[in-house]
Amino acid sequence: MNIQTTIECMKKHLQTELKQFEDVFHGVLDSDVAYLMEMLAFAFKGQGKHLRPLLTLASAKACAPANSVLNADAFNLAAAVEMIHSATLLHDDVIDMSELRRGKPTCHTVFGNTSTILLGDYLFSKAFQLMVRCDTKGVLDILSNVSSLITEGEILQLKQNFDLSVTVTQYYETIQRKTAALFRASTWVGAYCQTNNVEPEMVLALKNFGQYFGVAFQIRDDLLDYFPSTNFGKDCGDDFFEGKMTLPLIILYQKIKEQANHDFLEPLWNELKNMHSYERKNKLANELTIVQKWMHQFNVFEECQSYLKSELEKAFNELEKIPDSDTKKLLKNLTQNLVL
Numbered sequence: 001m002n003i004q005t006t007i008e009c010m011k012k013h014l015q016t017e018l019k020q021f022e023d024v025f026h027g028v029l030d031s032d033v034a035y036l037m038e039m040l041a042f043a044f045k046g047q048g049k050h051l052r053p054l055l056t057l058a059s060a061k062a063c064a065p066a067n068s069v070l071n072a073d074a075f076n077l078a079a080a081v082e083m084i085h086s087a088t089l090l091h092d093d094v095i096d097m098s099e100l101r102r103g104k105p106t107c108h109t110v111f112g113n114t115s116t117i118l119l120g121d122y123l124f125s126k127a128f129q130l131m132v133r134c135d136t137k138g139v140l141d142i143l144s145n146v147s148s149l150i151t152e153g154e155i156l157q158l159k160q161n162f163d164l165s166v167t168v169t170q171y172y173e174t175i176q177r178k179t180a181a182l183f184r185a186s187t188w189v190g191a192y193c194q195t196n197n198v199e200p201e202m203v204l205a206l207k208n209f210g211q212y213f214g215v216a217f218q219i220r221d222d223l224l225d226y227f228p229s230t231n232f233g234k235d236c237g238d239d240f241f242e243g244k245m246t247l248p249l250i251i252l253y254q255k256i257k258e259q260a261n262h263d264f265l266e267p268l269w270n271e272l273k274n275m276h277s278y279e280r281k282n283k284l285a286n287e288l289t290i291v292q293k294w295m296h297q298f299n300v301f302e303e304c305q306s307y308l309k310s311e312l313e314k315a316f317n318e319l320e321k322i323p324d325s326d327t328k329k330l331l332k333n334l335t336q337n338l339v340l
Contacts, residue, residue, distance in 0.1 A: 003337040010330050017057045025079040039119050043107050052085050052186040053078035059190030059206045062327045073134040073193040080127040081186045087123035136193040146185040153178025162243040162273040164253050175218040183214030205321035212315035216338050219308045222246035237288045241280040248300050255298040
């Protein structure tokens, strides 16, 4: 079973809860500004996996007694989490000057940078509107803090672009903010609101699970940039052409310095850096193929997988701390299927 199939199983298991989430999500975004609604319709056409709100709802359900109804806050928080995620994607595409996302034109290529940034700001504002509706104390602190962490992570990554001196430790510091923080918040607020934090061990376990899952998810995503797979729909080479110092490239550079007689990456990296973004794919596609061959030669995939599996093992250990249920089983299956 691949990860997309596992996500579909989770959606079926949570179909009642997902319907309530979607009602909240679309309801709060309604506006009488026609241009805004046009942009929203474009941005959410063919919506993605809803993975983060799924994890919020699954964490809440894992903490709930069998056959019970979830706390109303869970749906507001799941919607807030998805809005924060969607806002960051809109802003990311502007920063990275990305023309495609999931094979479709990005919002800024259709509506322009200014409108897209404002749309992201609108989503952030609506996320905070949902947070303040919640009766559960503490969730506003959790989600407002994660918004700051994501921004810090994006700034760290931007600063690290094209910098071959970036270490694995620095990479982890970046992805823990940029990606893992929102996964951690997603599972944390789901468990927190359902238990009202009266079962701190369960809340902590699901919070930690989200953290480890998020790190593993980002490592997996970064691997797919150089080792494409058919089961998660990522365009190959995007990170490479944007000069992002992800784990596969960091490990490759370390191995080249240790084992090879010459440095292939430094002149290539300098050439990429000095090109306009739209030129890179057209002029240096062959260089990406060369880098991929070097990664195979130096067993970069296998080494990255060891980092990925280490995070997944920690995620599994956290899930073992919560009671057995169908929801827990699905969370374990989802985690297992992050392995490439």
